Amino acid sequence: IAENKNTALLNLLEDLHYADVAEIIEELDTKEAIYLIKLLDSDVTSEVIAELDEDDREKILKRLSSKEIAEEIEELDTDDATDIIAELSEEQKKEVISHIEDEEHAKDIIELLRYDEDTAGGLMAKELVKVNENWNVLTCVKEMRKQAEEVTRVHSIYVVDDNDILKGRLSLKDLLTTSTKTAIKDVLIKKVDAVNVNDKAEDVARIMQKYDLEAIPVVDELGRLVGRITIDDIVDVIKEEAEKDYQLAAGITQDVEADDSIWKLTKARLPWLLIGMFGGLGAASIINGFQGAFLKFPVLLIFIPLIQATAGNVGVQSSAIVVQALANNTMKGEMANRIFKEFLLGLINGLVIASVVILISHFAFHTSFLISITVCVALITVIIMAALIGTFIPVFLEKQGIDPAVATGPFITTSNDVFGILIYFMIAKMILGF
């Protein structure tokens, strides 16, 4: 496509949304992408660059000079601008910032760079409409008009006092219907939810979801209004959070995509496979330790996969429910009750599965009565144990300040595999007495 027909190309791209242009650029190779970006206006390309995948953006920014990057940055809201600058090297950061012409913008970006990206400060933008409580409606409307030019979408009008401390918010309706001389003090709505700059991104997401907010003001330790977070950023947080948990449950450490390089995929996947491998070797040495048993009762061995699979599945189920409850803050009631419930649940599932297994194995493998009893008791015990381990570990990790989501997936499967096989042989020893 990109073979010189500039005007035709421009016409084609003009009507597209920047998110669509970004998708097109991700399909092109870097050279073509750069060509396109230089062709388009910086008010379009800045949004396109903000929309790109991190890897693709890195490639493109490498080919642009600091001055060109600064021009793109200039067009963006402070939150997106900061996200992009944060990805650059320390040296380039300074250079790009020095090329930003609007000093106010540069100052805001420098301030935002200070915050951790997983906090409210890291999510917020400086663009907002704020008015002083001592103004009257007329001054206020004038000021708002001026401020609104720099703000893409006005979500709320925030009211502050002389010290910039957040006092409340204004409704557009009230503003339009009251006399122009009324003091802002008298029309402001005092009830306004706000978050602290240091609040965790997840907590901000939870609050905005709970109260169905489309924007939330951010205040510092002194209660001064320092920024605002909009719901579209929160949607991204929620998605990322969910994807991370999903990948952890599947045994993938880093945020990877199907299209990433083999090296990156290996780095994300191999560590978990090694955990599983050590578990497997652990199980091997347990079985090896009971050599006497399986030479005497070889039929015991054919049930190993069954015991192992069941232990793994039950563990994953229990831990997933607890991890979700912890993430949604819906974990209520006493730990003792929960444990008792899991116990009962394990007992029911165990009894059902054990009875089916006994029937089938009697006909299919002609197992003796004692062997059947062994498998049965082992299955029930293993299911209960796995359910309890699956419930207990995430709660324990959460208390230790570790993300409980790591407890699901290969981690819980592996430990339950090893435990399950150990329990199986110990019960076999007790019942069959070898």
Add this chain to the structure above:
Amino acid sequence: IAENKNTALLNLLEDLHYADVAEIIEELDTKEAIYLIKLLDSDVTSEVIAELDEDDREKILKRLSSKEIAEEIEELDTDDATDIIAELSEEQKKEVISHIEDEEHAKDIIELLRYDEDTAGGLMAKELVKVNENWNVLTCVKEMRKQAEEVTRVHSIYVVDDNDILKGRLSLKDLLTTSTKTAIKDVLIKKVDAVNVNDKAEDVARIMQKYDLEAIPVVDELGRLVGRITIDDIVDVIKEEAEKDYQLAAGITQDVEADDSIWKLTKARLPWLLIGMFGGLGAASIINGFQGAFLKFPVLLIFIPLIQATAGNVGVQSSAIVVQALANNTMKGEMANRIFKEFLLGLINGLVIASVVILISHFAFHTSFLISITVCVALITVIIMAALIGTFIPVFLEKQGIDPAVATGPFITTSNDVFGILIYFMIAKMILGF
């Protein structure tokens, strides 16, 4: 608490957000909850009831008369009202609707009840601000004021023609800055994203996310404006989607929470455990079929857990990546390339794991050279097979119109367990020749 001090209670609850009141009510027993709800104003309680957990809401609505429910419904936006009514029995639905005094509201609800809850129609609300393209700015502003009273938050002003066909949208800024006599036709913005009533909720979520929209108009087959969807409903869709996928990956069928009844939890979990059980029995019969082998080379058996765990883990990893790519629509490139990549990835992981296993088992279990080779070749083959199966199955299911998320978790683990063990013994047979 709820022991008669009505005024004190009212004072206490007055300042709380309805989402907080809902949380309090979820902690109370049904009797106390009803008491509180009857105490509060219906404009608060309606929001509280909409916010409640489905189970809790069911309990409370059972104790209210159809007329009382209708009063609550009357206060809600059409989308929330419809969601609540949809949960009632057919008989009660009719009764409640007949008690709604505002006929317009009742008609809207009846219309919305027709749509599947997983479509744009099921998500949308009828409350929106729309103006005719043939009006001038003055008429428009007057009409808007009237309409805005019924709409809690104005996201966009939509422009329709005489046949109610969506023509574009208005920006508040343009409206305020142009002369009152200008025709709407001349100021409207023609570029407006819209979805069809029958579009899937997931697709609506994807569009709104991609274009960072806070509200989107919904049109019918003829292009007529029938409703609008706001981002807060989309946040719920995204969360539910993510939770469903997570639970499916963990082998939990229904949407359950840690606090659900044992019966509900068993129903959600047992079916997957039974799948795992049949897999385990399948593996048992494979091992049983190779009895000659394991009597001759009993050491082969100690590696069963290792083979099984590795096959399961690799399968879950591969399928999780594909399932996420499918969900995010980031699946690009040829299937053949993807297969080749998984093959290479499996080969690398397999070589690493096999070398570690060979070393450890040589020292720990004194395995012979042939046995080591067997385990090694089997591991590499199993890893590659598991990676390919994990990649292929979700793509296949998606093509068949089945949610690929069911392919992760116990389903893939179980099939890989059985396959893995079969491959292991077949390779052992080839190398050791029993």
